[in-house]
């Protein structure tokens with residue numbers, strides 16, 4: 124009885140913004156993390172060519188998003204213009220080119236008198252700006268929080284300021300994905316879902332796995348007085364920040380843990396794999412942040428793993444939750460060190476398990492069926508713990524770097540045949556058909572007789588598994604079918 128009640132509560136579909144977009148977390152690229160204000164028409168068009176030629180578009184990276192610094196003056200009529208040096212053919216031209224290649228076009232502004240880089244903001248010009256974006260055929264708006272003229276400090280003040288743009292976008296009649304960027308302020312995780320397709324939950328990410336930095340404050344998400352979420356937030360900082368409210372995201376609206384740093388050079392391969400895995404498992408908006416004109420084979424093999432992306436794009440849209448956090452491990456030079464276990468439901472009746480090793484050494488980590496299903500019932504009372512599961516390692520079939528190198532040298536056509544193409548076969552269909560490219564590799568089974576899942580996990584790395592129920596339809600499947 125307890126289990127059924129608990130599961131049904133979790134399964135209740137959340138009310139979301141009604142523009143019909145982002146039924147799974149948005150995927151794409153954004154220039155800010157690698158290039159800041161160095162934006163231009165060429166950058167956008169060259170990047171989209173790389174996305175296309177490397178197969179990244181086909182695995183789901185769809186939105187090409189231009190961040191700050193594109194603006195010109197605001198005209199007498201109230202309408203914003205663009206910098207004609209950087210964008211000689213204008214925004215509608217870029218949108219057209221991107222659409223021809225199968226992409227969608229994203230732009231940026233701020234709910235303030237200026238943007239964070241001190242260009243014209245949209246505050247009190249929401250209607251004009253939304254209209255002009257729609258007239259340029261824009262598909263996505265990232266909406267920042269700088270220079271808000273004091274209109275923040277309570278959930279209602281922030282809600283109203285961001286709602287003005289939400290309404291203005293809706294009024295254009297063009298479906299425009301609305302991505303809030305107020306860095307987690309004013310409890311955005313409690314109201315973001317009502318007006319946006321995603322909301323940033325943290326100050327800006329930086330290219331470190333766990334280094335604490337004074338510029339990244341607001342470590343306690345329950346602190347209502349946190350007024351400066353800042354920047355220089357590490358991967359572990361953001362994971363720990365969002366952990367208490369991962370369940371606020373769902374089809375139509377997602378927590379945004381900020382753009383990916385994968386490929387930027389400041390982290391090890393294991394750290395980037397962990398970073399990418401967690402952003403997928405926690406159903407964050409998934410925007411590549413590196414300069415793709417310099418894409419390396421190693422980076423490509425992280426970003427293009429369809430078995431891991433299928434977790435992000437899972438049709439149920441339920442984040443994994445943390446079932447264990449243990450600080451009693453070796454610390455690194457910053458005094459940081461912990462291990463975590465994460466678990467959560469996957470379509471159709473599977474279970475995700477992540478062993479996250481943020482200790483300062485390689486470790487053997489172990490979990491078991493009782494822990495994996497603790498949210499379905501305590502101490503092994505969940506019916507799920509009575510079943511047998513096949514265990515699939517989602518990183519086991521990671522692409523070989525030599526193959527990635529050939530692709531980057533222009534050989535994509537040769538590999539296209541076996542490539543997972545989500546524009547033709549949506550992830551839901553692939554998962555329904557148990558497409559082997561989405562399954563990783565079977566590495567064992569666990570069952571009530573042998574309930575432990577144990578693995579060597581590299582320092583600052585993860586093991587990521589899909590558990591497939593071998594005992595027929597589970598209770599979970601029956602409940603979740605209604606949601607799909």
Ligand code: GAL
Pocket residue numbers: 155190191238239240267268269304326327
């Ligand atoms: C920040 C935002 C960044 C980037 C930058 C542009 O507030 O969090 O992601 O958009 O502004 O100035």
